[in-house]
Amino acid sequence: MGSNKINAAYDNEETTDARKKAAELGLTNEDLVSMYEVMVEIRHFEEMATTLYGLGKVHGTMHLSIGQEAVAAGAGFTLQDKDYLINHHRGHGHFIASGADVNKMMAEFLGKETGFCHGRGGSMHIADVTANNLGAQGIVAAQIAMAPGVGIAIKMRKTDQVALVIFGDGAANRGVFLESLNMSSIWDLPVVYLCENNHYGMSAEVGRVSGKVPFKDRAEALGIPGYFIDGNDVLAVYEFMKNAFSHARSGSGPVFVETETYRILGHSKSDRNLYRTKDEINQWKEKDPIIRFRDLLLEADIITVKQVDEIEKKMAKVIEDAVEFAENSPEPNIEDVMEWVYA
Amino acid sequence: MPEITFRQAIHDALVEEMRRDSSVFLIGEDIGTYGGAFGVTAGILDEFGRDRVWETPISEETIVGSAVGAAIVGMKPIAEIMFMDFLTLVLDPLANQAAKVRYMFGGKATVPMVVRMPSGSGTGAAAHHSQSLETILMHIPGLKVVAPSTPYDAKGLLLSAIRDPNPVCFVEHKLLYKTKGEVPNGEYTIPLGVADIKREGTDLTIVTSEIMVHKSLSAAEDVSKEGISVEILDPRTLLPLDVDTITNSVMKTGRLLVVHEAVKTAGWAGEIMASVSESPAWDYLDAPMRRLTGKDVPIPYNRFLERAAVPQEEDIVREIQAIVSNQY
Numbered sequence: 001m002g003s004n005k006i007n008a009a010y011d012n013e014e015t016t017d018a019r020k021k022a023a024e025l026g027l028t029n030e031d032l033v034s035m036y037e038v039m040v041e042i043r044h045f046e047e048m049a050t051t052l053y054g055l056g057k058v059h060g061t062m063h064l065s066i067g068q069e070a071v072a073a074g075a076g077f078t079l080q081d082k083d084y085l086i087n088h089h090r091g092h093g094h095f096i097a098s099g100a101d102v103n104k105m106m107a108e109f110l111g112k113e114t115g116f117c118h119g120r121g122g123s124m125h126i127a128d129v130t131a132n133n134l135g136a137q138g139i140v141a142a143q144i145a146m147a148p149g150v151g152i153a154i155k156m157r158k159t160d161q162v163a164l165v166i167f168g169d170g171a172a173n174r175g176v177f178l179e180s181l182n183m184s185s186i187w188d189l190p191v192v193y194l195c196e197n198n199h200y201g202m203s204a205e206v207g208r209v210s211g212k213v214p215f216k217d218r219a220e221a222l223g224i225p226g227y228f229i230d231g232n233d234v235l236a237v238y239e240f241m242k243n244a245f246s247h248a249r250s251g252s253g254p255v256f257v258e259t260e261t262y263r264i265l266g267h268s269k270s271d272r273n274l275y276r277t278k279d280e281i282n283q284w285k286e287k288d289p290i291i292r293f294r295d296l297l298l299e300a301d302i303i304t305v306k307q308v309d310e311i312e313k314k315m316a317k318v319i320e321d322a323v324e325f326a327e328n329s330p331e332p333n334i335e336d337v338m339e340w341v342y343a
Numbered sequence: 344m345p346e347i348t349f350r351q352a353i354h355d356a357l358v359e360e361m362r363r364d365s366s367v368f369l370i371g372e373d374i375g376t377y378g379g380a381f382g383v384t385a386g387i388l389d390e391f392g393r394d395r396v397w398e399t400p401i402s403e404e405t406i407v408g409s410a411v412g413a414a415i416v417g418m419k420p421i422a423e424i425m426f427m428d429f430l431t432l433v434l435d436p437l438a439n440q441a442a443k444v445r446y447m448f449g450g451k452a453t454v455p456m457v458v459r460m461p462s463g464s465g466t467g468a469a470a471h472h473s474q475s476l477e478t479i480l481m482h483i484p485g486l487k488v489v490a491p492s493t494p495y496d497a498k499g500l501l502l503s504a505i506r507d508p509n510p511v512c513f514v515e516h517k518l519l520y521k522t523k524g525e526v527p528n529g530e531y532t533i534p535l536g537v538a539d540i541k542r543e544g545t546d547l548t549i550v551t552s553e554i555m556v557h558k559s560l561s562a563a564e565d566v567s568k569e570g571i572s573v574e575i576l577d578p579r580t581l582l583p584l585d586v587d588t589i590t591n592s593v594m595k596t597g598r599l600l601v602v603h604e605a606v607k608t609a610g611w612a613g614e615i616m617a618s619v620s621e622s623p624a625w626d627y628l629d630a631p632m633r634r635l636t637g638k639d640v641p642i643p644y645n646r647f648l649e650r651a652a653v654p655q656e657e658d659i660v661r662e663i664q665a666i667v668s669n670q671y
């Protein structure tokens with residue numbers, strides 16, 4: 001019987017002292033500041049996406065990750081250039097955190113020729129395969145099915161890469177979830193499963209549609225080490241992802257990290273939020289991962305109020321420039337509509 | 344007659360049949376409070392409760408698999424697959440189970456179920472949320488495939504689909520949801536397998552369905568100013584096809600154009616043309632039969648490319664003109 005709320009203890013300890021935690025994790029103050037910057041950059045990208053949508057400049061849908069930036073930043077910081085990223089539909093943040101060029105992202109969002117996919121894919125399918133970014137999925141959980149294959153390729157070529165596959169709580173209820181985890185487990189594949197549990201898959205509250213949460217229990221049942229952590233604590237995410245990557249990279253097989261976070265905005269633009277209360281949303285707004293990290297950095301004197309302001313302005317500018325780049329970019333040629341169907 | 348939207352017509356058919364027959368139930372994702380991705384089932388949970396509205400996890404294969412199971416034991420499930428693109432995920436329960444159980448078991452079982460699936464492009468949803476995959480379904484004996492173009496047809500056909508003892512795939516083009524049309528108060532049904540002439544004409548028959556019916560009607564109106572008289576025939580049910588009505592129309596006009604949004608290669612236009620070519624209508628043809636279809640390409644995101652990937656009204660106009668002026 002599905003329970004109504006996730007009611008499990010975190011495997012991480014709450015970060016209360018940024019300096020101490022950074023020392024444990026081998027992060028410099030600069031690392032912490034750039035992690036913060038990435039989170040702010042993602043927030044600005046998502047807010048700009050809403051603005052552009054409101055202005056009627058976007059033909060299509062989008063899935064925004066406001067409130068979930070700590071998961072993206074923590075994971076993105078762990079990912080090395082050589083590793084593979086296999087992303088899901090709510091993927092802007094993960095791409096930005098993995099170092100993707102926001103100009104090309106914005107151009108793709110506006111369907112322009114200069115976008116990552118030459119305007120063919122849009123928000124939901126941003127990919128940069130040459131940079132090991134294997135793209136975002138429109139078919140929920142399809143990426144989970146692909147992950148073992150990427151793991152097999154890594155294993156066959158005997159490289160020290162890792163495949164990071166990202167998905168939501170909703171995706172964890174598709175059948176391929178079981179098949180994928182099981183295959184990665186029996187073959188010790190170098191796959192890190194990152195479940196971004198934001199409480200909802202569209203209107204489906206995770207407890208209502210899941211026999212048992214957290215999902216990390218399912219991973220453990222298949223012989224995969226599983227962790228359930230606070231996804232709004234960026235340093236905790238980093239810590240667990242770092243360990244997961246080391247484990248997978250060393251040939252010890254897959255790891256499953258489930259991060260609890262919350263989708264502040266609607267699922268997509270058609271969502272009227274009828275299935276949850278304003279109170280609930282507000283409670284989670286109180287746990288804003290960016291503010292939380294900012295306060296930790298301020299408390300530890302790693303950053304000043306002035307710097308916070310500057311970062312805010314800097315990132316707003318980065319995103320405004322991206323919009324300018326995108327808007328000044330050409331539309332694809334209609335005559336090229338048949339290009340790239342076959343190699 | 345009151346005018347209602349296509350969305351409302353489908354909604355009303357669901358509600359009326361659920362009131363009439365307690366074995367009818369809904370199963371699918373986000374069909375409760377959210378009302379389905381396109382709002383079709385809004386309010387139904389409030390009236391009927393969770394006993395009749397089974398809101399599932401994201402588990403397409405088991406949504407349709409469950410519908411098959413329930414149908415075999417005598418219920419009348421109506422499953423909703425949020426986008427027709429996810430048909431690829433439910434092909435086993437549909438094609439191997441629902442479609443074959445009756446035959447395989449020597450006629451001892453029936454599978455009275457409906458699978459609703461929003462189809463088509465035009466919303467900027469790109470390659471994973473825009474396909475028209477009707478032909479895949481038409482290739483499976485045992486299934487029926489219904490694809491309405493108006494609110495009137497949608498309601499009457501859906502009621503017949505629910506009452507049909509066979510598995511019926513009900514295709515709803517997304518761009519139709521907001522379109523309006525007259526629908527009578529009170530119950531009526533439209534039999535499956537019967538085509539409808541949407542516009543009478545004498546020079547050329549267009550066989551078309553779903554949103555393309557509307558684009559073809561506009562094109563027909565355009566060319567009527569040049570004195571070209573186009574007949575528009577909507578099969579409404581793609582499987583089984585009403586071949587007689589199609590061949591009769593072609594015998595009258597002597598020319599055939601098939602228009603569909605689905606891609607060209609192995610699309611159902613080929614089936615219509617083959618049916619005509621092996622019928623007596625063949626002798627009546629004054630011009631080669633033609634098809635105007637989606638290009639053989641995934642649906643692109645960019646709005647201009649998306650438009651270019653599927654037939655538009657101006658393409659239909661050009662094609663009509665070319666056929667009647669014997670350019671082929």
Ligand SMILES: Cc1ncc(C[n+]2csc(CCOP(=O)(O)OP(=O)(O)O)c2C)c(N)n1
Nearest residue numbers: 090138139140168169170171198200201202
């Ligand atoms: C196979 C499939 N089923 C349904 C959908 C429609 N859909 C898109 S996203 C989504 C919710 C996904 O939830 P989750 O995996 O938790 O990710 P979140 O959106 O919360 O980030 C649904 C139902 C889809 N795209 N693919």
